[in-house]
Amino acid sequence: MTTRENDGVRAVIWAGDCLRLLDQRRLPSDTVWIEASTVDEVASAIRDMVVRGAPAIGIAAAYGVAMAARACGSDPDALDAALARLAAARPTAVNLRWAIERQRGRIAEGAGDLAAVLLAEAVAIHEEDVTANRRMGVLGGALIESGDVLTHCNTGSLATGGYGTALGVIRSAYADGRIGRVYADETRPWLQGARLTAWELVQDGIPVTLLCEGAAATLLARGEVSWVVAGADRIAANGDVANKIGTYSLAVLARYHGVRFMVVAPTSTIDMNTPDGAAIPIEERPADELLSLAGQPVAAAGAGAWNPVFDVTPAGLIDAIVTEAGIVEQPGLAGMHELMGWRA
Numbered sequence: 001m002t003t004r005e006n007d008g009v010r011a012v013i014w015a016g017d018c019l020r021l022l023d024q025r026r027l028p029s030d031t032v033w034i035e036a037s038t039v040d041e042v043a044s045a046i047r048d049m050v051v052r053g054a055p056a057i058g059i060a061a062a063y064g065v066a067m068a069a070r071a072c073g074s075d076p077d078a079l080d081a082a083l084a085r086l087a088a089a090r091p092t093a094v095n096l097r098w099a100i101e102r103q104r105g106r107i108a109e110g111a112g113d114l115a116a117v118l119l120a121e122a123v124a125i126h127e128e129d130v131t132a133n134r135r136m137g138v139l140g141g142a143l144i145e146s147g148d149v150l151t152h153c154n155t156g157s158l159a160t161g162g163y164g165t166a167l168g169v170i171r172s173a174y175a176d177g178r179i180g181r182v183y184a185d186e187t188r189p190w191l192q193g194a195r196l197t198a199w200e201l202v203q204d205g206i207p208v209t210l211l212c213e214g215a216a217a218t219l220l221a222r223g224e225v226s227w228v229v230a231g232a233d234r235i236a237a238n239g240d241v242a243n244k245i246g247t248y249s250l251a252v253l254a255r256y257h258g259v260r261f262m263v264v265a266p267t268s269t270i271d272m273n274t275p276d277g278a279a280i281p282i283e284e285r286p287a288d289e290l291l292s293l294a295g296q297p298v299a300a301a302g303a304g305a306w307n308p309v310f311d312v313t314p315a316g317l318i319d320a321i322v323t324e325a326g327i328v329e330q331p332g333l334a335g336m337h338e339l340m341g342w343r344a
């Protein structure tokens, strides 16, 4: 596996003529790499959760655009159609569309060797993400004075270009001796917390304790957790945050128990064109993902299931949004505008 010093495992690697993706559906029991050499293979890998986590999805998509340009040559309509198929792979994580729009900007410049220009841009997007994560680690880590933290889903190197967002903050604060233990929600139904976050933390030697989502209230009532630290798939202009299903309940619980709630995400996750959380499209995945586990049924035959995979946490429940451009405390429209350099 390819690693960079302390950035964790890199799950998205450009291999010269194709993308190598660490299949996150198989971790932690199997380390399987999948090769994607066309834009449609990248779109399938995103849709099927081979690569997941908002920043990692955006990075993979940026490479996918370069592949599309290589395949489409000088046919702009074919390129446009390929980018539309890529953008449709998953609806909630705005990093997917952000990366495609950034690549569209390069396409509009009309450079000679378009595929080479887009590949260089994809590499830049990838490296900028790691740099942003490192910066957020410092900024967010400084907010944590001491105590245990609770995190949700997986926001580590697997979900990003490297190091992680919320998990980057946790890595940073732990390295500074300000976190004793990390509690990780198992994160039904895909078990990103149990399979991926626990795997990353164990590799780093950071103490991690898993809990099922239903145990979070009891944990927070004990008073040992100082912060809930989560990532984001899209942050609306008013500071509402879409993230993995269950994040909203954690924010409500945190407010009730006087525990602070931090969201960590790069500015590529902020969508100033989405006014509020109600306007964020929430992905609903197949019922079977809830009704079975590792191919085995876990529910009564004949039962239906509702499987929204993200929820929206209102800005009013969030104490701090940490980005590489700075921290917005008690987020709202004015704070988000100021962060993004917009005039309110």
Ligand SMILES: CSC[C@@H](O)[C@@H](O)C(=O)COP(=O)(O)O
Residues within 6 Å of the ligand: 052, 053, 054, 055, 093, 152, 153, 154, 155, 156, 159, 160, 164, 165, 166, 192, 230, 231, 232, 233, 243, 244, 245, 309
């Ligand atoms: C740095 S990853 C931030 C979010 O993308 C993460 O918290 C999350 O919700 C991932 O969802 P997933 O369905 O696994 O792609």
